[in-house]
Amino acid sequence: MKPTRPLSTAIENQLRSLCLSDFPCGKGRWWSSGLQESSGGEKPDTEEPSALIDLLTCSQSPWKHEGSLSPQVTALRELSVRMPECLNDHFIYSFLTSLRVVGQRVSVIDEGVLRFSGLEELILCVNGISDIPLKHLPTSLQVLELYANKLSSLRGASGQRLPSLHHLGLGCNPLGSLEDLQYLSSAIWPGLVSLDLSECGFGSLGTMVACLAGLSRLRVLSLEGNPLVLSPAYPGLVIDSLPRLQYLDGAGVTPDDRNAFKGMAALKGLVLGVAVVRVCVGAMRGAPPPPLQNTSAEFPLVNYNYRISYHFLSNQGDSPALASSDQAREHDVTYGSPQNEEMHHGKPAAADNMPDKPNIPLTSTADAKYSLPVLRHSSPAQPWAEEMELSHCDVHRLQDLSGLKSFLLQGLWLSVLEEKVTSWPATETPGAKSVDKKGSAKDKKKKVELVHDPPVCRSLGSAHVQLRDMVAHNQHQLHTLCDYGVIDTASGPQPPQELTKKGKDEKKKEEKKGKQGDAKGKGKGNKEGEPEHPAEEAAGSPVAKGAGSLQPPLTVELSIQLEKWLSTAQAAHTLTHTAAHTTE
Numbered sequence: 001m002k003p004t005r006p007l008s009t010a011i012e013n014q015l016r017s018l019c020l021s022d023f024p025c026g027k028g029r030w031w032s033s034g035l036q037e038s039s040g041g042e043k044p045d046t047e048e049p050s051a052l053i054d055l056l057t058c059s060q061s062p063w064k065h066e067g068s069l070s071p072q073v074t075a076l077r078e079l080s081v082r083m084p085e086c087l088n089d090h091f092i093y094s095f096l097t098s099l100r101v102v103g104q105r106v107s108v109i110d111e112g113v114l115r116f117s118g119l120e121e122l123i124l125c126v127n128g129i130s131d132i133p134l135k136h137l138p139t140s141l142q143v144l145e146l147y148a149n150k151l152s153s154l155r156g157a158s159g160q161r162l163p164s165l166h167h168l169g170l171g172c173n174p175l176g177s178l179e180d181l182q183y184l185s186s187a188i189w190p191g192l193v194s195l196d197l198s199e200c201g202f203g204s205l206g207t208m209v210a211c212l213a214g215l216s217r218l219r220v221l222s223l224e225g226n227p228l229v230l231s232p233a234y235p236g237l238v239i240d241s242l243p244r245l246q247y248l249d250g251a252g253v254t255p256d257d258r259n260a261f262k263g264m265a266a267l268k269g270l271v272l273g274v275a276v277v278r279v280c281v282g283a284m285r286g287a288p289p290p291p292l293q294n295t296s297a298e299f300p301l302v303n304y305n306y307r308i309s310y311h312f313l314s315n316q317g318d319s320p321a322l323a324s325s326d327q328a329r330e331h332d333v334t335y336g337s338p339q340n341e342e343m344h345h346g347k348p349a350a351a352d353n354m355p356d357k358p359n360i361p362l363t364s365t366a367d368a369k370y371s372l373p374v375l376r377h378s379s380p381a382q383p384w385a386e387e388m389e390l391s392h393c394d395v396h397r398l399q400d401l402s403g404l405k406s407f408l409l410q411g412l413w414l415s416v417l418e419e420k421v422t423s424w425p426a427t428e429t430p431g432a433k434s435v436d437k438k439g440s441a442k443d444k445k446k447k448v449e450l451v452h453d454p455p456v457c458r459s460l461g462s463a464h465v466q467l468r469d470m471v472a473h474n475q476h477q478l479h480t481l482c483d484y485g486v487i488d489t490a491s492g493p494q495p496p497q498e499l500t501k502k503g504k505d506e507k508k509k510e511e512k513k514g515k516q517g518d519a520k521g522k523g524k525g526n527k528e529g530e531p532e533h534p535a536e537e538a539a540g541s542p543v544a545k546g547a548g549s550l551q552p553p554l555t556v557e558l559s560i561q562l563e564k565w566l567s568t569a570q571a572a573h574t575l576t577h578t579a580a581h582t583t584e
Contacts, residue, residue, distance in 0.1 A: 007124070008112025010104045014069040015092065018077060070098050094118050102126055111136045124149070125169075134160030134188070145169035147196070154183040161187065167194040171222065176201025176402075181211045193217050198249075199225035199472070203401045205234055205272045209241040209265075218242065224249040225472050227401035230275040230408075232563045233571065235474070236261035237272070240568070249474060264568040269575055275404055275562065280393040281308045281379050282557030284416065287460070288487045290384050301423040301450070305381035308390060308556060309415045311374040313407040315398045372407055381419060408467040414482050414558060416460040423450040460487050461554060476562040484554040 070076075076095060079087065098121040106127040113119070113136055121143040129149040133156040137144070142164050151173035168189060175197070181204075184195070192215050202208055205228040212218060223229060223238070231237075235248055240261040245253055264270075290304035379392035398404050426449040461484035469475040565571040 004108045005104075005106050005128075006108045006110040006112065007101065007106050008110050008115075010101050010106050011069070011099060011113075014101070014104075018069075018073060068100050068102065070096050070100060072096055072098060097121065099123070109133055109136050114138055120164075132156040134162055137162065139164060141165055143167045145196075146173065148172040151175055153177070154180045157183045157188050161190065163190055165189055166191060167196075167220075168192060169196040171196045171198040171200065171225075173200055176203065176226070178204065178207060181207055184211050184215070186214050186216060189215065191217060194220035196222045197226065198222040201227065201402060203227035203273070205231045205237060209237055212238075213241055216244070219244060220247045221245055222249055224474055227405045229471065229474055230401050230404055230562065231272050232274075232276060232565045232574070233264065233270060233272050234564070236264045236565055236568070236571065237270075240264040260567045262568060264565070264571055267568070267571060267575060270571060273399060273401065275398050275401055277312075277396045277398065277404075278393060278559075278561045278563070279310065279312065279377070279396065279412075280559040280561075281390045281414075282559065284308065284388045284390055284554075284556045285386065286484075286487070286552040286554040287384060287388065287416070287418075288551060288554075299424055303421045303423070304384055305419045305421065306384060306388060307379050307381045307417050307419070308392065309376060309378040309417050310412055311376055312394070312396055312412070313398060313400070313404055314373045314375040315396070315400065372403060372410075374407075378417070405471050408470050411467050412465045412560070413462050414465060414556060415462045416484060416554060416556060418458050418460055420456045420458075422453040422456075424453070425449065426451050460484065463556070465558060465560070467560065470560075470562055476564045478558075478560040480558050482556045482558055484556070486551050486553050 072095065076092065079095075093115045094117055096116060097118050099116065099119060100121075100123040102123060103126040106124060106129060109124075109129060109132065113122075117138060117140070119138045119141055122137070122141060123143075123145045125145055125147040127149050129146060130151060130153075132146065132151065132154060139162060141162055144162070144165060144167070147169050148171070151170060152175065154170075154175065181202070186192075195212075195215070195218060202223070203226070208223070208228060212221065221238070221242070223234075228234060238248060239245065239253055239257055240263065243258075247253065284306065287306055290302075293302055377394050379390045382388045382390065463482035463484055465478075465480060465482065467478065470478070565574065
């Protein structure tokens, strides 16, 4: 168990560092109201108060104190020179009205703080405080800032009140329970004008608004970074429910905002706890051209397809039966960066033994603290082109707003996948014979059936997309171009060199046999107008030209939108549409 560090102890340590009784402060032998001569006629080693004060304030002086305990420290040290006889503990406790103890590992607000009877501002950011015992704070306090501490509950405020408090800063603390909201009442903070609850864990927008409505003097509010900001009703419901609010998340509330969201709080049946996120993939450019196939052999047929894949938070409230086969199979996979995704040559499951369902290995984050259940989503596969317009959009409806916040803070990984599908003719069976009008029998031609090998997939690259601003700064739209750089075609799946050389040699032999009148099918001489070297002709195809030209970087257009109701009319339309859909 770590030892506690009381707030009063940290304050006393900083007061001692001011050296109020040491040179050039305090009243020592160095202090004098004027120059006095000693009995021997020599001047003693004394300084006038003005000279001592210069030593305290001069930027080049080693006695200039840079401490941050209080903005009144400079004035207090000057008083220790001008009026050293008045300097005592009682005077210091009543003189200081502002205290700043930041990053001092304070864990407890003890009753020693009550000695500062005139304290108006107390800044305790970046410490380890886990409770707010209001009984240990002077009632004169007007500003209390506890940003980035370890507050997990506000129970210490129960039965107490700070009538003069104007600003309360509780941002970046592990708060968020419904119990905490009951302590945000006018009975405890009757004069509260400004409230900072940013970067906490509050997820119930309706309950939050109902509690804050009781703070009649509230004018400034910060809720950014909470899961509730992901609701489509935010910030409209807050603005309409708090008519006296002037600033929300650092931005002024304008008359246009009031008019747009007027009446939203009166709408019945609004679903506030479901976030809707749209992930849309646009054009993909710069994919490396697939390698040329061996034209000397009819089989195997090799096709290359390309798709975009990403993972998104799964809604645990959904029925697994509603998920696709890929989604149901990966429902318990932990979210992590797929940047280490490798080529998979294993045999896929029976459900994935199709070209449009590749078996792609997933990675998981090493820290279980950030593990989240995710589902894999991918665009339909498309054959290679210099520009592939994917135009794929997924809509995600999520009830776990806290989980969505954690997911967005981690960001989204977007991968470009290449699928190689090799096809072979099925085992030949004797063809059925039919009899023509003359009675002669002939083989009935049958369409060649192909058997597809399991697709071999590889990732051409993965890009990390930052989504933190969707939580921290209420950004509800993101349009970006993911740049994967130039893909090295040499690392792509090239045909075996031995097989290619053998095919060319066989082609030359067949051409020679064709000139000699050999009657074999592939050894016949070329007809007039037919190219002598089909392989060279194929090399002039668009695919081959793309392979020889300067390869552009691989880019993918990505758009992510968090649904927000920008007016009461839009919220009402959504409500009506949802009701009609439910009825159907």
